[in-house]
Amino acid sequence: MPMMPPRLIPVRLMPALYELVGVSRLLVLRGGGIAATFLMNLLIVRRFGAEANGLFQVALSYVMIGAAVGRLGQEQLALRDIAEMKVEGDAGRARATIDRSLAVTLPAALAVALSVAVAADIWGADGGGMIPAFAPTIVLLAWLWIVTEALRGWQLVPAAVFWQGSFIPIAFVALFVPLDAMGMLRAGELPWLYAGCSLIGLAGAGWAWRRAIGASHRPAAAVPWRHGVRDTVRRGAMFWILAILTNVAGWLDLLVLYAFADAAVVGIFQPIVRTGGLIAVAINIATAGLIARLALLYAARDGAAFVRIARLYWIVIAAGSLAAGVVFIAMAPWIAALWGPVIAPYHRELTLYVLVQLVQAIFIIAPLAAPVMGLERAMVVVQIANVPLKAAAVAFGYAQAGLVGVIAGLGLCTLVSVSWTVVLFFRQLATMGIRWQSFLTGRP
Numbered sequence: 001m002p003m004m005p006p007r008l009i010p011v012r013l014m015p016a017l018y019e020l021v022g023v024s025r026l027l028v029l030r031g032g033g034i035a036a037t038f039l040m041n042l043l044i045v046r047r048f049g050a051e052a053n054g055l056f057q058v059a060l061s062y063v064m065i066g067a068a069v070g071r072l073g074q075e076q077l078a079l080r081d082i083a084e085m086k087v088e089g090d091a092g093r094a095r096a097t098i099d100r101s102l103a104v105t106l107p108a109a110l111a112v113a114l115s116v117a118v119a120a121d122i123w124g125a126d127g128g129g130m131i132p133a134f135a136p137t138i139v140l141l142a143w144l145w146i147v148t149e150a151l152r153g154w155q156l157v158p159a160a161v162f163w164q165g166s167f168i169p170i171a172f173v174a175l176f177v178p179l180d181a182m183g184m185l186r187a188g189e190l191p192w193l194y195a196g197c198s199l200i201g202l203a204g205a206g207w208a209w210r211r212a213i214g215a216s217h218r219p220a221a222a223v224p225w226r227h228g229v230r231d232t233v234r235r236g237a238m239f240w241i242l243a244i245l246t247n248v249a250g251w252l253d254l255l256v257l258y259a260f261a262d263a264a265v266v267g268i269f270q271p272i273v274r275t276g277g278l279i280a281v282a283i284n285i286a287t288a289g290l291i292a293r294l295a296l297l298y299a300a301r302d303g304a305a306f307v308r309i310a311r312l313y314w315i316v317i318a319a320g321s322l323a324a325g326v327v328f329i330a331m332a333p334w335i336a337a338l339w340g341p342v343i344a345p346y347h348r349e350l351t352l353y354v355l356v357q358l359v360q361a362i363f364i365i366a367p368l369a370a371p372v373m374g375l376e377r378a379m380v381v382v383q384i385a386n387v388p389l390k391a392a393a394v395a396f397g398y399a400q401a402g403l404v405g406v407i408a409g410l411g412l413c414t415l416v417s418v419s420w421t422v423v424l425f426f427r428q429l430a431t432m433g434i435r436w437q438s439f440l441t442g443r444p
Contacts, residue, residue, distance in 0.1 A: 038275070039173050054263030057267070060194075061255055071105055071240070077235055081097055137194060151163070254269070276353035314365045359415055389416065
């Protein structure tokens with residue numbers, strides 16, 4: 001009997017290797033989107049200045065918060081429900097679920113978009129005309145997130161990553177450069193360019209979803225809707241509140257700065273945030289791949305696999321973020337200078353913000369996993385406490401020490417919220433019979 005060649009890789013490491021191969025695919029997709037987002041903001045700052053960038057970012061913050069309001073929590077509900085339907089192989093019910101979610105959110109998103117545009121005009125706080133121009137994008141992004149979260153729940157993670165996080169900035173940059181070279185682009189037209197890219201992205205995501213469900217062995221027409229419209233809204237209510245609070249907390253620093261300072265300060269602070277956030281490439285990869293996997297494993301109540309996958313991604317996130325953080329801190333003066341002479345003097349603020357991002361990276365697994373573990377109500381409480389704390393930290397920090405104070409305040413808020421969430425995460429693992437020591441050590 002011929003002898004088998006020796007294995008170069010131990011059998012026990014094969015699952016981790018396959019998982020890391022998947023992570024590498026997501027790295028290419030999501031990393032391209034993050035790089036394009038960085039380049040998009042860099043082009044705006046260098047071409048139109050810090051103040052125009054500040055107005056653009058403030059308007060975009062209203063759009064992102066408005067889209068969260070208009071989605072009615074259907075994106076997280078879709079992720080959880082579609083993951084369960086994937087386990088059951090029920091493509092028909094999956095299609096019906098998303099069709100119903102889109103129908104439910106359309107009037108809500110339209111109402112939010114109209115309200116944002118009208119309110120900005122009445123109050124005279126239209127961000128140089130950018131907020132009303134941006135308003136239609138609320139509807140597009142609301143639908144885009146629902147469809148891409150459905151793709152994620154159906155385990156089509158690369159497609160979800162590309163259409164949700166990568167396509168829009170890539171398309172924006174691809175169109176920005178030639179339009180600007182031909183003299184056909186002004187600062188006030190940037191929202192329309194973003195809206196056009198969002199529309200194409202929504203069409204692409206919809207095509208990917210229909211193609212995936214249409215290719216399934218279960219015909220959609222054969223499965224009736226399980227829940228009515230009222231029940232759909234009710235089931236998404238807690239996710240809705242959580243999504244609104246999360247988006248408000250995510251953009252609150254820019255809005256508070258805009259209220260206490262001006263667009264130029266926001267235009268300086270946002271490049272610092274965007275650059276420091278580049279070390280979160282590993283976090284974004286995990287957001288893309290980890291959540292979908294954990295939703296599937298939690299639905300199947302496979303605690304051992306749940307911990308194995310979550311722990312592997314935690315190690316990848318921490319190691320990748322720490323490596324990137326060291327590079328960014330060492331090169332902070334050069335990186336800040338990329339944004340031009342207005343941003344270059346703020347390299348110390350960039351270094352401090354990178355340290356804040358590293359704190360988040362170390363604890364990030366808990367906030368990522370919480371929504372698919374039945375912790376949405378607890379996360380709402382965390383965000384309710386986090387929003388006023390963050391607003392106060394930004395306002396007080398800016399009054400005391402300028403942007404350094406703002407970043408230090410954000411670091412404190414990050415440490416409080418992620419620590420709280422880690423405690424909730426480990427308590428929920430205990431309900432699955434998993435000790436927190438097992439997560440840290442990888443041993444039963």
